[in-house]
Amino acid sequence: MRKIALLPVAVQGQIAAGEVIERPASVVKELVENALDAGAHHVEVELVGGGLEQIVVRDDGEGMAPEDALLAFARHATSKLTCAEELARIATLGFRGEALPSIAAVARVRLVTRRSADPTAVAIEANDTGHRPAGSAGAAPGTTIEVRELFATTPARRKFLRTAATELGHVVDLLTRVAVASPTVGFRLAQDGREVLSLPPVRALRDRLVQVLGRGRAGALVPVEAVHGGYTLTGFVAPPREQLASARLVWTYVRIGGEPVGAVAGRWVRDRVLLRAVLDGYASLVQRGRYPIAVLFLAAPAGELDVNVHPAKLEVRFRQPAAIHQLVAPALRARLTASLAPTAPPGQEPTAVGERPPAYGSVPTSTLTLEPAALPLWRPAPRGFASLRFIGQIFEGYLLCEGEGRVVLIDQHAAHERVVYERLHAERRTQGVPRDPLLVPETIELPPAQVAALAEHATALEAAGLEGEPFGAGTFLLRTTPRALAGQDVAALLRAVAAELSEEGTSVAADRATDRALATVACHSVVRVGQRLDDAQVRALLVAMDGVEVVAHCPHGRPVAAALTRTQLEGLFHR
Numbered sequence: 001m002r003k004i005a006l007l008p009v010a011v012q013g014q015i016a017a018g019e020v021i022e023r024p025a026s027v028v029k030e031l032v033e034n035a036l037d038a039g040a041h042h043v044e045v046e047l048v049g050g051g052l053e054q055i056v057v058r059d060d061g062e063g064m065a066p067e068d069a070l071l072a073f074a075r076h077a078t079s080k081l082t083c084a085e086e087l088a089r090i091a092t093l094g095f096r097g098e099a100l101p102s103i104a105a106v107a108r109v110r111l112v113t114r115r116s117a118d119p120t121a122v123a124i125e126a127n128d129t130g131h132r133p134a135g136s137a138g139a140a141p142g143t144t145i146e147v148r149e150l151f152a153t154t155p156a157r158r159k160f161l162r163t164a165a166t167e168l169g170h171v172v173d174l175l176t177r178v179a180v181a182s183p184t185v186g187f188r189l190a191q192d193g194r195e196v197l198s199l200p201p202v203r204a205l206r207d208r209l210v211q212v213l214g215r216g217r218a219g220a221l222v223p224v225e226a227v228h229g230g231y232t233l234t235g236f237v238a239p240p241r242e243q244l245a246s247a248r249l250v251w252t253y254v255r256i257g258g259e260p261v262g263a264v265a266g267r268w269v270r271d272r273v274l275l276r277a278v279l280d281g282y283a284s285l286v287q288r289g290r291y292p293i294a295v296l297f298l299a300a301p302a303g304e305l306d307v308n309v310h311p312a313k314l315e316v317r318f319r320q321p322a323a324i325h326q327l328v329a330p331a332l333r334a335r336l337t338a339s340l341a342p343t344a345p346p347g348q349e350p351t352a353v354g355e356r357p358p359a360y361g362s363v364p365t366s367t368l369t370l371e372p373a374a375l376p377l378w379r380p381a382p383r384g385f386a387s388l389r390f391i392g393q394i395f396e397g398y399l400l401c402e403g404e405g406r407v408v409l410i411d412q413h414a415a416h417e418r419v420v421y422e423r424l425h426a427e428r429r430t431q432g433v434p435r436d437p438l439l440v441p442e443t444i445e446l447p448p449a450q451v452a453a454l455a456e457h458a459t460a461l462e463a464a465g466l467e468g469e470p471f472g473a474g475t476f477l478l479r480t481t482p483r484a485l486a487g488q489d490v491a492a493l494l495r496a497v498a499a500e501l502s503e504e505g506t507s508v509a510a511d512r513a514t515d516r517a518l519a520t521v522a523c524h525s526v527v528r529v530g531q532r533l534d535d536a537q538v539r540a541l542l543v544a545m546d547g548v549e550v551v552a553h554c555p556h557g558r559p560v561a562a563a564l565t566r567t568q569l570e571g572l573f574h575r
């Protein structure tokens with residue numbers, strides 16, 4: 001009963017092949033994906049020397065018939081695809097019949113496999129000279145693949161590898177991402193006989209996220225669910241309180257078809273469309289150049305998603321990228337806004353948050369639990385800012401307040417900016433941002449590229465109350481100014497907006513451009529650091545802060561307020 005067959009030559013030519021085994025993590029990725037495609041419930045990975053000396057991947061999946069085990073090492077031999085049409089609805093992680101031969105080309109491989117109905121297991125050995133049967137063996141049902149002497153015959157590639165600890169780090173990252181999509185499967189990783197990662201099977205995605213992110217971070221996650229244009233989005237996003245220097249915790253997965261087939265909810269991909277949509281969903285909540293934590297699964301109908309575009313299957317192509325953006329960005333935005341609103345149910349006390357990456361290598365970690373530094377939703381003043389007692393202004397820009405057993409510090413500029421920004425947005429949605437015509441239209445000189453950016457984003461400008469048009473290559477003629485800026489330097493404002501928009505580039509979505517323009521208007525129209533506020537002005541600001549949807553961050557993503565509880569304050573004095 002053979003399952004594996006060579007792909008027809010015509011199909012071979014259509015596969016985005018050319019798998020390059022770059023490092024131990026590439027081997028582990030392919031072998032673990034094979035285990036999951038074989039329906040494994042438990043997958044074990046053992047490394048020696050970061051995988052450079054040896055990698056063993058053991059699964060309890062369906063195993064292979066003896067003749068299939070031999071054929072598995074032939075190029076284009078697969079049990080997962082028979083014709084090109086099936087690619088449009090492929091549900092397995094593999095489909096090319098490339099991985100095993102590619103690994104055997106750069107290492108010594110020994111495969112032992114047994115189906116549960118077979119009395120014994122068969123062994124196959126393979127390397128760059130070919131593959132051959134290596135007798136029978138005693139083994140439990142499932143498949144074990146041992147990969148030794150990686151790149152021994154390709155020293156040039158070996159030279160590019162880092163230390164064992166770095167390679168181990170890549171394997172941990174990879175396995176973590178894969179495991180998140182398959183919570184009901186157990187995973188274990190050991191290095192030189194010591195356990196590095198242990199993820200027993202759990203029921204649901206959130207349980208798996210507790211295992212890999214820690215209880216604190218996972219507990220703060222907000223579920224997301226949305227449907228648009230045939231695509232379905234599910235997953236979790238973290239409140240923007242924690243912002244990382246890289247996108248390494250923005251995990252995006254895709255699959256074809258509504259419900260997952262088997263235990264795999266999706267294929268991890270790094271996709272620019274998805275990442276952009278996630279960041280736009282967090283727009284103004286996360287500082288530029290910083291990244292949130294998000295775990296998202298996108299299900300596409302057959303024919304909408306092409307998984308056959310990248311040699312290592314790490315990238316995909318969507319037939320309608322715009323639909324993805326329209327699904328993801330607003331869905332995230334809505335959930336984040338709702339969860340950050342001051343009326344959100346009370347959570348834990350806030351504490352300081354730092355990004356603490358797990359240490360690999362020398363420090364043995366029994367599980368990859370990133371410190372539970374993360375917090376539930378952040379509310380410096382759970383009962384509202386208006387309930388706080390204003391004590392005074394310090395360092396000419398911060399409001400010192402007290403109430404509800406905590407000291408609250410508010411960045412007056414950031415807070416005012418947030419309030420004005422939300423007000424501008426609300427006005428824009430209703431009657432439009434109020435504006436006044438300039439008595440004499442103002443001609444403002446700008447670099448030609450910025451004039452072009454302003455012309456390109458005329459709608460965004462108009463939405464922000466800045467009407468006008470280019471006047472020659474290096475000049476912009478401004479006819480109106482937002483009322484919020486009455487009497488202020490409009491040329492400086494327009495220059496700032498132009499700089500923002502030209503930095504964004506011309507391809508940016510209209511909504512995002514408008515957001516940027518409104519954020520810049522907000523920033524220019526508000527009280528400055530250094531400006532003295534009287535009691536009445538402070539009171540008005542505190543009241544206004546309670547009226548806006550998202551008070552936690554200014555439109556540039558900086559925090560607006562910070563709080564110190566009584567206990568934390570007493571801790572400073574060792575009480």
Ligand SMILES: Nc1ncnc2c1ncn2[C@@H]1O[C@H](COP(=O)(O)OP(=O)(O)OP(=O)(O)O)[C@@H](O)[C@H]1O
Nearest residue numbers: 034035038072078079094095096097098099100143
């Ligand atoms: N752990 C395993 N358990 C059962 N069958 C396996 C296992 N690993 C590989 N196979 C079989 O060997 C075949 C070849 O595996 P290989 O990884 O080379 O290709 P693939 O998974 O079909 O496609 P891709 O190259 O995209 O990974 C698979 O189609 C599958 O039938």
Ligand SMILES: [Mg+2]
Nearest residue numbers: 030034094099
């Ligand atoms: Mg495979």
